[in-house]
Amino acid sequence: MRSCTYGYTGPDAKRLAIVGDSHAAMFLPGLAQHLNENKWNLTKFVGYGCQWALRESGDCDRTVMPEVQKRLLAQRYDLVITTATRAMRSANEYTATWCPVVESGSRVLVVGDNPSVSEETLSCVTRVSIGRDNSGECTTPRPVALAKADPLLAAADRVPGVRVLDMTESFCDADRCPAVIGDVIVYRDTAGHLTATNSQTLSPQLVTAVREALG
Incomplete structure (x- = not known):
């Protein structure tokens, strides 16, 4: 994990x-273009397999996330935004990690994980078609796409004051979750990572949620 800071510095x-x-890194393309206009200074703590939940397993859990937690507690950000793949952690692990940061005075915005995508769906997008x-x-x-429950949303219900942004309805209708929405390819792989272009199309919802969470 490499921590970098972007945006407004006034x-x-x-x-x-x-x-x-x-999955949190996927939202950087959508957020970056709105930082200066909103006078936001954004520090990223994102890395492969680095969900914001402390536990004794995995390289990130043992070495990186404890240091990130110390910085979040010591430096008190106006808002901490978090999301992650829905498959890796339990709601209890998230709750235990978020509570001290909320109690220290930082606000938290939880962005629910996007729906998953099947291998056949992505193969369908890349398949050559002629005529139409x-x-x-x-x-x-x-x-x-939503077979696995999202522990982020369950954890958010348990921590008072945490705000939630659930964009499921931007990905799915009542029956299906398309791989192309508004001529934009939604996913770039079967791990459920969004394309940068799709991240940018979602940025109005994310920016509004950040503004509301900041109060």
């Missing part, structure tokens, strides 16, 4: 942090 800047794994655009047929059934 004395009246609101100090934000984004913490999490590669078939990308609208490339979808993952909603029950499959």
Whole structure:
């Protein structure tokens, strides 16, 4: 994990942090273009497999995240934004990690993880078609895309004052979750990572949620 800071540097800047794994990193393209106009200074603590949950397993858990937690507690950010892949941690682990930061005075915005995507759906997007655009047929059934419950959302319900942004309805209709929305390819791999272009299309929702969380 390499920690970097972006955006507005004036004395009246609101100090934000984004913490999490590669799913959190996906939102940097969407946030970066709005930092200066909102007078936000953003520090990223994102790395492969680095969910914001402390436990004694994995290189990131043992060495990196304890140091990140110390910085979050010592430097008190105006808002800490977090998200992560839904498959890796329990709600209890998140709750135990977030509570001390909230109690120290920082606000927290939890962004629910995006739906997953099947291998066949991505293969459908890349498959050559002749004569017409078939990308609208490339979808993952909603029950499959959301088969794994999101522990981030469950944990957020347990920590008073935590704000939540759940953008599921921006990815799925009542029955399916398309791989192409508004002529934009949603995912870049079967691990559920968003394309940078899709991150940018979601930025209005994210920016609004950040503004509301800051109060």
